[in-house]
Amino acid sequence: MTSAVAVRLANVSRHFEAGGGLVRAVDGVSLSLPRGAITALIGPSGSGKTTLLSLVGGLLPVTAGVVETDGIDLGTLDQAALTAFRLHHLGIVFQAFHLIDALTVAENVELPLTLAGVRRPDARRRALALVERLGLAARADVLPRVLSGGEKQRTALARALVLDPPVVLADEPTGSLDAAAGEDVITLLQTEATAHGRAVIAASHDPRLLARADRVVAMSFGRVV
Secondary structure (H helix, E strand, C coil): CCCCEEEEEEEEEEEEEECCEEEEEEEEEEEEEECCEEEEEECCCCCCHHHHHHHHCCCCCCCEEEEEECCEEHHHCCHHHHHHHHHHHEEEEECCCCCCCCCCHHHHHHHHHHHCCCCHHHHHHHHHHHHHHCCCHHHCCCCHHHCCHHHHHHHHHHHHHCCCCCEEEEECCCCCCCHHHHHHHHHHHHHHHHHHCCEEEEECCCHHHHHHCCEEEEEECCEEC
């Protein structure tokens, strides 16, 4: 039976040396984050939001504590296993999109399927179905350079969702978008949480996203406050 909790953090810390001193980017955080809901991380720049997302995604190792994402203790995985885990269990959405300029919208979305070993005809079919669901069917064969900011973010979201991950991590997903495009992306994230049962964990300063989140976690100086 699948647990209702998607992410567990037990006394998690991430410290590093900088400028001759110790920086406590995340400091003793314990949280349980549910499936089927949006959890918003808020706090000023440097409060630890992005570092916490990186720990949940296995992009950074913990200094202390345990991170369990989708039932897996990330500390037990080597680098190759972590890479495979991220591919199949996580969708990651960045403020800066990180699309591949030489690939079309459909090809960007198809890429994770190719990396996962899905054969081309099926990968193409699945990518196009998701592109259509996210309102990008008319843009499937164009390159990212001709897309609006909202279209780029929807493409990035489609790429993050194409392998049906149970956990979606979003770092300021509306930060570079205009009001209408930002509203569209928030609605898509909410739909993915409520209709598809994903745990959406988003670091954001956007009051519209915070208003529609199921839970808001405030951070300051690496701690949950």
